[in-house]
Amino acid sequence: MLKRLLTISLALIIIAGILYFFFWEGEKVSKWKIIPSNALAVVEEPDMSKSVDSLYHRDDFFAFFLGDNPVLKLRDSLIENYAYEPNIEIINQGLSYSIHQTGKGKFDYVFYLDKSVAGVNKVINNIHGSLLEGDFTLKKEPYDVEGKEIETFFKPAGLSIHYVEIGSFGVFSDNNLLIEDIIRCYYGNQKSFEEKYKKSAQIKGAVRDEGNVYLNGDQFQDFLEQTVDLKFTDNYAGYNSLFEVGVIDVKSSGESIDLNGFAIKSDDKRSYLNLYASQKGRKFRSPQYIPLQAIEATFFSISDNVVWQNELQNYLQVIQGQELRKQSSIDNKYGVNIDQWYKSVGSELTLVELPTGDYQSTTHAMIQELSDIGAGLNILNKLAESSMQSDSVYIEEYAGIEISEIAIEGVPEALFGPYFRGFSSLYYSVIDNFLIVTESVPVMKNIIRSRQEESTWGKNLKIASRLEKNIDDASIGKLINLNRAWEFFPAIASEKYKAMLTDNPSPLRAFEWMAIHLSELDNKWYIAANLEKSKRLNIASRETYESVFRTEFDNPIRTKPFVVRNHNTFENEVFLQDTANIIHLISNSGQVLWSDSLNEEIRGEVDQVDFYQNNKLQYFLYTNSRIHIVDRLGNEIEGYPLFAEPSTSIKAANVIDYDNSKRYRITYSDYSGNVYLYNKDRQLLKGWNPKSFEHRLIEPMRHLRVRKKDLMINITENGMVHITNRRGEYYDNFPLNLGDQVRNKLFVRQGASFEQTLLATISAGGKLFEFNLNGQITREKQLIKIGPNTRFEIIPDALEKTYLVAAIDGTRVRILSKDLNVLFEKDFLKTDQLSFQYYQFSATEQIIIINDDVQQLSYLYNRRGNLLNGRPFQSSHEIALLYFENEKSYKAYCVYNNALQVYEFDALPPI
Numbered sequence: 001m002l003k004r005l006l007t008i009s010l011a012l013i014i015i016a017g018i019l020y021f022f023f024w025e026g027e028k029v030s031k032w033k034i035i036p037s038n039a040l041a042v043v044e045e046p047d048m049s050k051s052v053d054s055l056y057h058r059d060d061f062f063a064f065f066l067g068d069n070p071v072l073k074l075r076d077s078l079i080e081n082y083a084y085e086p087n088i089e090i091i092n093q094g095l096s097y098s099i100h101q102t103g104k105g106k107f108d109y110v111f112y113l114d115k116s117v118a119g120v121n122k123v124i125n126n127i128h129g130s131l132l133e134g135d136f137t138l139k140k141e142p143y144d145v146e147g148k149e150i151e152t153f154f155k156p157a158g159l160s161i162h163y164v165e166i167g168s169f170g171v172f173s174d175n176n177l178l179i180e181d182i183i184r185c186y187y188g189n190q191k192s193f194e195e196k197y198k199k200s201a202q203i204k205g206a207v208r209d210e211g212n213v214y215l216n217g218d219q220f221q222d223f224l225e226q227t228v229d230l231k232f233t234d235n236y237a238g239y240n241s242l243f244e245v246g247v248i249d250v251k252s253s254g255e256s257i258d259l260n261g262f263a264i265k266s267d268d269k270r271s272y273l274n275l276y277a278s279q280k281g282r283k284f285r286s287p288q289y290i291p292l293q294a295i296e297a298t299f300f301s302i303s304d305n306v307v308w309q310n311e312l313q314n315y316l317q318v319i320q321g322q323e324l325r326k327q328s329s330i331d332n333k334y335g336v337n338i339d340q341w342y343k344s345v346g347s348e349l350t351l352v353e354l355p356t357g358d359y360q361s362t363t364h365a366m367i368q369e370l371s372d373i374g375a376g377l378n379i380l381n382k383l384a385e386s387s388m389q390s391d392s393v394y395i396e397e398y399a400g401i402e403i404s405e406i407a408i409e410g411v412p413e414a415l416f417g418p419y420f421r422g423f424s425s426l427y428y429s430v431i432d433n434f435l436i437v438t439e440s441v442p443v444m445k446n447i448i449r450s451r452q453e454e455s456t457w458g459k460n461l462k463i464a465s466r467l468e469k470n471i472d473d474a475s476i477g478k479l480i481n482l483n484r485a486w487e488f489f490p491a492i493a494s495e496k497y498k499a500m501l502t503d504n505p506s507p508l509r510a511f512e513w514m515a516i517h518l519s520e521l522d523n524k525w526y527i528a529a530n531l532e533k534s535k536r537l538n539i540a541s542r543e544t545y546e547s548v549f550r551t552e553f554d555n556p557i558r559t560k561p562f563v564v565r566n567h568n569t570f571e572n573e574v575f576l577q578d579t580a581n582i583i584h585l586i587s588n589s590g591q592v593l594w595s596d597s598l599n600e601e602i603r604g605e606v607d608q609v610d611f612y613q614n615n616k617l618q619y620f621l622y623t624n625s626r627i628h629i630v631d632r633l634g635n636e637i638e639g640y641p642l643f644a645e646p647s648t649s650i651k652a653a654n655v656i657d658y659d660n661s662k663r664y665r666i667t668y669s670d671y672s673g674n675v676y677l678y679n680k681d682r683q684l685l686k687g688w689n690p691k692s693f694e695h696r697l698i699e700p701m702r703h704l705r706v707r708k709k710d711l712m713i714n715i716t717e718n719g720m721v722h723i724t725n726r727r728g729e730y731y732d733n734f735p736l737n738l739g740d741q742v743r744n745k746l747f748v749r750q751g752a753s754f755e756q757t758l759l760a761t762i763s764a765g766g767k768l769f770e771f772n773l774n775g776q777i778t779r780e781k782q783l784i785k786i787g788p789n790t791r792f793e794i795i796p797d798a799l800e801k802t803y804l805v806a807a808i809d810g811t812r813v814r815i816l817s818k819d820l821n822v823l824f825e826k827d828f829l830k831t832d833q834l835s836f837q838y839y840q841f842s843a844t845e846q847i848i849i850i851n852d853d854v855q856q857l858s859y860l861y862n863r864r865g866n867l868l869n870g871r872p873f874q875s876s877h878e879i880a881l882l883y884f885e886n887e888k889s890y891k892a893y894c895v896y897n898n899a900l901q902v903y904e905f906d907a908l909p910p911i
Contacts, residue, residue: 029167241268281473287458326414344376440752470515487843549590654700687728733775824865
């Protein structure tokens with residue numbers, strides 16, 4: 001559409017040359033009187049000759065909002081198609097354009113060429129000769145609107161261009177209805193943009209530097225609704241009447257774009273922004289509770305609670321009706337006084353958007369400072385008790401913090417308006433003096449865990465500096481992690497924008513963070529926004545990976561590298577074992593910190609535990625006969641190792657923490673299908689002394705806690721899925737018989753309920769099963785075999801969000817998505833010794849690893865099957881891979897023969 005529009009724009013300028021061959025001075029008419037009032041925005045072009053690195057030299061900004069920069073394309077088309085470079089003054093001073101929304105995701109431009117500016121006619125005359133060789137034909141009989149003739153030029157393909165001359169302006173567009181609107185504005189029969197412009201003239205800073213963008217607040221809500229998929233439009237109900245008109249100055253550098261300006265506050269009583277116009281900005285403390293994986297957060301400052309409550313009630317009366325229907329229904333049905341909640345509101349309110357586990361959708365969290373914790377808990381607990389749907393209130397303790405449920409839908413919206421729409425479920429916790437509200441228990445647990453591990457926005461130095469620079473002291477602040485947000489925009493966008501974000505996303509994805517600051521100044525909104533760019537990605541140009549360090553040992557390495565954390569410095573270290581059964585801990589710089597003999601081969605994974613609950617970490621590992629817990633100095637902790645029961649050998653072991661309280665349970669299974677479960681004091685627990693499943697287990701016992709219920713999950717080789725409680729008693733509909741032998745591990749993605757929790761595996765016969773904790777098989781699909789010996793492997797994402805499927809036959813390997821679409825195919829010399837890894841760090845940052853044990857190579861592919869850097873790693877075992885979002889880089893840990901090698905490489909290009 002844009003290319004077509006730019007060709008039209010070019011042709012219209014040429015047409016103007018035909019119509020007005022000689023210099024002409026017409027009637028002086030303000031362009032603001034002829035621009036229709038429904039314009040979404042009006043752009044005044046800058047003097048590009050005075051701004052070498054002007055925003056308007058690049059496509060980035062326009063790509064972010066509307067697509068390619070129309071002025072640049074116009075100029076480039078003149079040069080390319082007509083071998084003539086126009087006088088720069090046509091862009092410096094003589095051109096403005098308005099942007100109009102004319103349909104679902106469709107925008108049209110109207111260009112206003114000011115013929116009174118010196119040089120504009122000269123440009124038109126110079127390109128007159130080129131028009132004679134063009135394909136456009138002028139209709140013999142122009143049609144008129146209110147006495148003004150509109151010239152129409154067309155191509156045989158049906159493309160038409162409409163031109164009218166009004167006063168000193170040549171006006172052109174490919175949309176004749178917009179031209180007709182302009183004529184009606186000129187004669188006063190339709191409302192023009194002039195009233196908006198007069199109000200914008202009150203705004204200081206509306207100067208011609210790098211250009212001005214006039215924003216029409218009346219059209220903003222419609223713009224949002226038209227650019228998103230219809231089913232998501234209700235999500236934007238809170239954006240009504242944000243402002244009346246705004247004027248933004250744009251400045252840019254190589255690394256960022258800054259937008260600064262003012263907006264006239266809306267008089268519309270539905271404007272949610274106005275609730276915070278009288279509230280002074282502050283330094284927000286809620287980022288201490290926002291997990292690093294958050295997509296965006298909106299911060300609201302409340303400096304005067306009484307004024308805010310009064311204005312909020314007036315606002316809600318307009319939105320909900322005089323009787324405040326949503327609040328009244330809660331008051332009447334549950335017998336509580338909702339006003340008590342308002343009294344507990346402190347000086348900040350934050351709405352957070354977070355990804356769900358599989359990156360297919362998002363979820364909300366609300367963080368509210370409590371001015372009075374006692375009063376706040378009182379109203380919350382009353383709502384929980386009065387809304388309970390069983391004999392007791394749902395309360396679960398996690399990491400020492402209580403999680404409770406309010407079984408009422410949409411309470412935040414009833415309290416704070418449609419901006420807080422959502423929250424179909426309501427779970428709450430109080431941490432310090434902040435109330436946290438989420439839509440599910442797993443999200444709440446993630447917030448609690450992130451705070452404990454200091455993996456939050458407030459603890460991340462780079463994000464904290466963005467907050468301090470851009471958001472602090474704002475009445476309303478918004479910070480968007482575009483690195484993550486781009487992954488979700490296509491899902492909610494209209495078809496046009498979905499294509500823009502997926503077909504050619506690179507100009508958009510150059511931006512990684514966006515900050516918006518709003519505060520009241522002189523009865524106007526001061527607006528400051530910052531778009532921060534990431535470094536340029538050029539993966540294809542590199543031929544080698546960058547080596548971080550290489551550490552050699554006396555013996556070949558037996559295990560894969562286990563990346564562990566130093567609890568003192570929080571740096572990553574590496575734990576591994578060599579073929580002499582010596583275990584080693586290696587620092588972040590490659591130094592061997594200590595080595596010690598274990599006498600037996602490590603089996604399975606190495607995990608970290610905080611055994612003494614003092615934030616100091618130890619290493620949990622096991623051999624064929626013993627379970628070890630080793631401190632970071634290499635010493636076995638008191639009471640360990642734990643020896644296997646007599647006449648048994650350890651097939652698989654695991655450590656379980658029911659509620660993140662660090663009151664660990666230790667489990668192992670033997671080769672006869674017996675499962676043992678111990679407490680920290682090495683005492684066998686009732687029901688697991690042992691519990692026999694009669695057939696060999698495929699992997700260690702796993703634990704989930706869903707709505708206060710503990711689930712112990714075991715899958716055996718005969719295709720039986722055993723799910724029991726902590727006492728070893730089966731849940732309803734278990735054991736579940738899959739009807740075939742199983743060799744694959746079980747993929748588990750925890751959901752908010754038994755029904756929403758997903759489990760998946762593939763049988764030996766190649767049948768994919770998906771089922772839930774109610775024992776319901778939700779998907780049963782026979783996978784297509786290439787040949788009689790085709791085998792299948794499920795490849796769980798290392799972060800437990802989703803999975804892929806590998807189909808192996810002969811020398812051919814096919815990698816399939818969860819939906820069983822073929823992502824790519826590869827050939828190997830031998831496929832009987834391949835292993836697979838999958839890392840989905842985000843929707844775009846995904847790496848599939850195929851480890852070839854025969855050639856001792858690890859191949860790293862993106863989802864399209866492109867081999868990173870065109871070459872594999874030398875690796876004797878599976879690799880470990882870390883992704884650093886702030887730096888947009890990866891770190892890969894590989895072992896080969898007797899060496900540990902660590903590499904760095906940049907993030908993948910968007911896919």
